[in-house]
Structures are given as structure tokens and as C-alpha cells.
Amino acid sequence: MNSSHTAESNAQDQKSKEPVFRTEDLNIYYGDFLAVRGVSMEIQPRKITAFIGPSGCGKSTLLRCFNRLNDLIPSFHLKGKAYYHDQDLFADDVDPVAVRRRIGMVFQQPNPFPKSIYNNIAYGARVTGMQIDDMDELVEKSLRQAALWDEVKDKLGANGLSLSGGQQQRLCIARAISTTPDVILMDEPCSSLDPISTLKVEDLLQELTNDYTIVIVTHNMQQATRVADETAFFNAEASDDGKRYGFLVEYGPTERIFSQPQEESTQRYVSGRFG
Numbered sequence: 456m457n458s459s460h461t462a463e464s465n466a467q468d469q470k471s472k473e474p475v476f477r478t479e480d481l482n483i484y485y486g487d488f489l490a491v492r493g494v495s496m497e498i499q500p501r502k503i504t505a506f507i508g509p510s511g512c513g514k515s516t517l518l519r520c521f522n523r524l525n526d527l528i529p530s531f532h533l534k535g536k537a538y539y540h541d542q543d544l545f546a547d548d549v550d551p552v553a554v555r556r557r558i559g560m561v562f563q564q565p566n567p568f569p570k571s572i573y574n575n576i577a578y579g580a581r582v583t584g585m586q587i588d589d590m591d592e593l594v595e596k597s598l599r600q601a602a603l604w605d606e607v608k609d610k611l612g613a614n615g616l617s618l619s620g621g622q623q624q625r626l627c628i629a630r631a632i633s634t635t636p637d638v639i640l641m642d643e644p645c646s647s648l649d650p651i652s653t654l655k656v657e658d659l660l661q662e663l664t665n666d667y668t669i670v671i672v673t674h675n676m677q678q679a680t681r682v683a684d685e686t687a688f689f690n691a692e693a694s695d696d697g698k699r700y701g702f703l704v705e706y707g708p709t710e711r712i713f714s715q716p717q718e719e720s721t722q723r724y725v726s727g728r729f730g
């Protein structure tokens with residue numbers, strides 16, 4: 456191998472290890488209410504990062520910043536910085552639609568379009584303006600990646616809403632994958648699913664980390680330990696005016712956060728002694 460080739464692959468290796476997201480002293484507001492205070496963190500590529508913490512500590516608020524979904528809330532604004540790779544996510548020239556194509560989202564309640572299984576993928580890909588040469592191929596590939604193909608290949612014309620909840624959620628994951636994103640954000644994706652469907656989605660998440668970076672909000676401690684490489688624990692604290700703001704307590708490899716947390720509040724939360 457010649458030296459320029461080596462330098463090129465080293466540069467690529469380096470790039471593939473660089474954080475996907477980086478926040479610097481990020482403060483997120485709804486009107487004058489500071490919902491999340493001073494978050495500085497990095498999200499690593501091709502890993503699953505879990506956000507855990509009690510209700511109202513700002514996990515979803517932070518997650519939604521990463522694909523600019525909070526933009527849809529008029530009172531939302533922020534101070535500090537959030538970078539996607541080296542791009543300031545909130546710079547004036549950044550197109551939120553383009554951001555959402557690279558950074559997909561799966562929600563708590565499965566929300567397939569009231570259209571055929573096929574068109575859930577096809578329509579999802581078209582609305583983001585993708586140029587697609589072979590739609591059948593894209594539909595099959597996305598459904599295979601979401602571990603749903605074998606269950607639906609003979610009924611692609613059936614309505615997405617006719618599937619079970621677990622299948623609907625995997626259809627939503629297939630739809631998110633179809634736009635070949637870099638990142639998939641998931642806000643409690645299993646909270647409405649039964650245990651068997653939950654395990655199927657969790658298995659799928661492990662598969663997906665070969666190709667995608669995943670950030671998942673979960674209230675399920677076992678789920679975080681089962682799927683996440685890294686875990687961030689958030690908490691909420693009352694300020695002088697009595698309002699509660701969320702903040703990042705600690706962040707690190709999941710095993711450490713659960714077995715040797717550095718903070719007392721993390722210890723109490725992960726062992727179920729909270730409140």
C-alpha cells in the first residue's frame with residue numbers, strides 16, 4: 456500500500472470515529488422557561504446512545520434538537536451550540552428539511568401513513584425529494600433492513616395501519632431507513648409495544664448500528680442495559696422561581712453508568728430508588 460493511500464485511509468478512519476453530534480453549553484428554552492440547561496456532550500458514531508432520566512428532565516427536548524424538530528414549536532429557542540459533524544445545526548443557512556433527511560426520527564406511537572405498506576416507504580422517500588431509480592428495490596431493501604420483509608412481502612398493498620403495533624413500528628423504522636439517513640433518533644420507540652415486539656425492535660437496533668448512529672430515549676432501564684453502548688443520565692432540579700429545569704448529570708459507557716455511577720442521583724435512579 457502506498458503512503459498516500461495509507462494517509463487517505465487513516466483520514467477516513469479518523470473521520471469515522473469523530474462524534475456525530477457535539478453540543479456546547481446548550482440551553483433550550485420554551486418561551487422564557489429554561490427546559491434544559493448547559494448540556495455539553497458528544498454522540499459517538501455507529502453506536503447506540505440512550506438518554507435516561509425522570510419525566511420532564513428534557514430528554515425528548517434535547518433529542519428533538521438533533522433533527523431540528525423543535526423548530527415547529529413557536530416558543531422554542533436555544534443558546535449555546537449543537538453541531539452535526541462540524542456543521543452548526545442552527546446556522547442560518549441550514550435547511551431543516553435536509554437535516555431531517557440525514558437524521559431520521561421514530562416516535563413513541565407507531566405512526567405509519569394511512570397508505571399501503573409499499574407506499575409508506577415509497578411516499579416517505581419521495582417527500583424528501585430523493586431521486587429513486589428502482590422503487591421496488593428501495594422498498595424491499597428498507598423492509599429487509601427493518602426485519603419486516605418476510606412478514607409483509609406477500610401483502611405489500613395492504614394498509615400499513617392493518618399491521619400489529621410491533622410491525623407498524625418496524626415499518627416506521629423501515630420508512631426512516633429508506634432515506635438512507637446517517638442517524639436515527641428514537642423517542643421511546645417500544646413504550647407502546649408488547650414484550651415480544653419490544654425484543655424484536657431491540658434486536659433490530661443492534662443490527663442497525665452497523666450502518667447508523669442511534670440515539671434512543673427510554674424509560675426502560677433494562678432496555679438501556681440491553682441495547683445501549685453509551686448512556687446519558689439526565690435529572691431535573693427546581694430553580695429559584697420554582698420551575699424545574701433539566702440537566703445532564705453524567706454520561707459514559709452503559710456498563711459504568713449502571714454498575715459504577717459517579718453521582719449519587721444516578722445510583723438512585725438506575726437502582727429504582729428515585730423520587
Ligand SMILES: Nc1ncnc2c1ncn2[C@@H]1O[C@H](COP(=O)(O)OP(=O)(O)OP(=O)(O)O)[C@@H](O)[C@H]1O
Binds near residue numbers: 485512514701
Ligand atoms: N412544547 C412545549 N412547550 C412548553 N414546554 C414544553 C414543551 N415540551 C416540553 N416542555 C417542557 O419542557 C420540559 C422537558 O420536557 P421533555 O418532554 O423534553 O422531558 P422528558 O424528559 O422527555 O419527559 P418524559 O420522560 O416525560 O417524556 C418539561 O418541563 C416540559 O413540560
